[in-house]
Amino acid sequence: MTVASLGSRASRLAGSSLIVLLYAFLLIPLVAVVAASLTAGEFMRLPPEGLSLRWFARFFQRGDLVEALLMSLRIALVSTLVTGIVALMAALASQSLSRRMAVWFQIGMTLPLLIPELLTAIGLLFFLYRIGLGKTVLGLQIGHIVLAFPYCYVSIAAALRQIDPALDDASGSLGASGWQTFRHVTLPLAMPGLVMGAVFAFITSFDLYTVSLLLKPIGGNTLPLALFDFLTYEFSPTAAAAATMSVLLAFAGVAVIQKLVGLQRAF
Amino acid sequence: MSSLEISALCKRYGPAVALDGVSLTAGQGELVSLLGPSGCGKTTALRCIAGFIDPDDGDIRANGVSILATPSSKRDFGVVFQNYALFPHLNVAENVGYGLLFRKGSKAERERRVREVLEQVQLVGLEHRLPRELSGGQQQRVALARALVIQPRLLLLDEPLANLDARLRDDVRWLIRDVQQASRTTAFYVTHDQAEAMAISDKIAVMKNGKVAQFASPREIYQRPAERYVASFTGEANFLAAEVERALGGGLFRVRAGGATLDVRGAGPFAGSAVLLARPESLAIVTDGTGQLEGRVVKSVFLGAVQHCEVVLRDGASVRLGTPPDRPLPADGTVSVRLDVDRTWLMPDAVP
Ligand SMILES: Nc1ncnc2c1ncn2[C@@H]1O[C@H](COP(=O)(O)OP(=O)(O)O)[C@@H](O)[C@H]1O
Ligand SMILES: [Mg+2]
Secondary structure: OOHHHHHHHHHHHHHHHHHHHHHHHHHHHHHHHHHHHOEOOOOOOOOOOOEOOHHHHHHHHOHHHHHHHHHHHHHHHHHHHHHHHHHHHHHHHHOOOOHHHHHHHHHHHOHHHHOOHHHHHHHHHHHHHHOOOOOOHHHHHHHHHHHHHHHHHHHHHHHHHOOOHHHHHHHHHOOOOHHHHHHHHHHHHHHHHHHHHHHHHHHHHHHOOHHHHHHOOOOOOOHHHHHHHHHHHOOOOHHHHHHHHHHHHHHHHHHHHHHHHOHHHHO | OOOEEEEEEEEEEOOEEEEEEEEEEEOOOOEEEEEOOOOOOHHHHHHHHHOOOOOOEEEEEEOOEEOOOOOHHHOOEEEEEOOEOOOOOOOHHHHHHHHHHHOOOOHHHHHHHHHHHHHHOOOOOOOOOOHHHOOHHHHHHHHHHHHHOOOOOEEEEEOOOOOOOHHHHHHHHHHHHHHHHHHOOEEEEEEOOHHHHHHHOOEEEEEEOOEEEEEEOHHHHHHOOOOHHHHHHOOOOEEEEEEEEEEEEOOEEEEEEOOEEEEEEEOOOOOOEEEEEEOHHHEEEEOOOOOOEEEEEEEEEEOOOOEEEEEEEOOOOEEEEEEOOOOOOOOOOEEEEEEOHHHEEEEOOOOO
16 A cells, blocks of 8 residues: 555545544534433433333423423414515515615625624514513514524525526516416525525524513413423423424424425525 | 517616617518627627617517517517526426417417427427436527427527537527528527528628627628628638729729739728728639739648638738648749639728
């Protein structure tokens, strides 16, 4: 074996180990939570003491946690629908702006990403009280939509930018109206971005903490808030079971992207 | 099928003038080429005709009726785009049938029409392929079929061969000409390739900086160009500086050019100086000393069927010409050059 091939072998090995380390870094927390949720013992501990699903059952026996889960799901679903439609409309509108205006428009649309979540939440709190929606489910819903919107918008706008503007002209010259062009050309081609944006919006909304804490309605709780309350009194694997379900939900989202549009085209 | 008349079309992009008073006509069933270098406004003109952009000034009439107020979706013009602009998510049959979705007719009729057009462009068997699974030439045929399927009143083609390799170019060019002739569709054809324009067109508009420098048949453009720019853009050309002595009447002029006095044809009137166009095929080296011009061969290239020479004339002008390859050139390089005056053309350096 020559020195050169040894060198390239070594660098390949170094590259591979770096990737392994990276994956470990990203996956260990996930594996730990999932493992902890499957324990048969009484405590969150690694390695788990035997295997069981009892903590998942325990989760569903807790009325407050289940109610919070349903609330989170409902809010995330509405956020997804609303952001999906509004972000699509906004991204379509941005296409007819001049290049300079489009840059400013993009910054405006993604502003909630640039401002600390806490500041947005405080601003929203004042605003919602002023319009009489303080401490209501609708107010909380509005907060989630505001914070989920940028992810959805960025994803859809990126997909629209990939579409050759000549396709619009081609479709029009063949007799399609504006709506028909949207329906037969723009929408199918933007679908990967739309689905991905929707999944991002859903997961973002499902995970939001700060905003929910400030805007939560009286007597209502989202899952992250409920889990945090729960953990301050009780350190049982029920929390890990809830976290595991969140992880599964995220994987389900990725599966949806894969199924509908293919991961290669989405990312 | 229709005739088209464009008059004084203007289009500005900020300070840049893309079209500066373009006037053209295409008779029923004619193929008109817009020929010119990149950036001279060919695509802009085509996009105005298609209705993708509105001109700032001027008018476009189809069969005598202005179409400026008609949106592109109602014009019934088939457009073939430079980059094809095929719908990437639709297969060949769906791409070709797209325009029929918005017209009357049953599904069976649509399918029959798609098959008919696919046969015309020789794409049968590829119905279920996606555009990205096709070669460049096949994509071009799909683009052509998609434009033809709606039986357009006008066919607009923007550099349809620009992205094909040389061998395919000839095939597709003949295909375009054949289907255009077969369907008797009026067509506008944008290109920067003069040979392509010559071969395919009924009329050519040579464009220069947003203006039409000359609008005429390929023969006229080649043999009787309006100015030096047109001549240099339409094939090999030698230009001799000419002093016009006087007009002889009947389109003839007596000039001094290349160190000789010649009676040549041209489109006067001329004031003093002009340019004499002598295509390489109008020049020949003769051994019997009867040529009107004298010069010295400074360069010669053997190309098999022909030998290309560069000759410097007595007044210092240099010309290129072809000679039979088997004839040896004189050792000292001094030659007599005969100019076939019937194949020369006197023209102004530039039309103001
Ligand atoms: N959308 C546009 N914005 C600004 N300038 C343009 C635009 N389209 C064309 N132009 C300008 O108009 C001129 C003609 O362009 P074009 O019609 O595309 O030329 P060609 O097709 O002959 O290469 C060019 O100088 C080009 O820069
Ligand atoms: Mg062009």
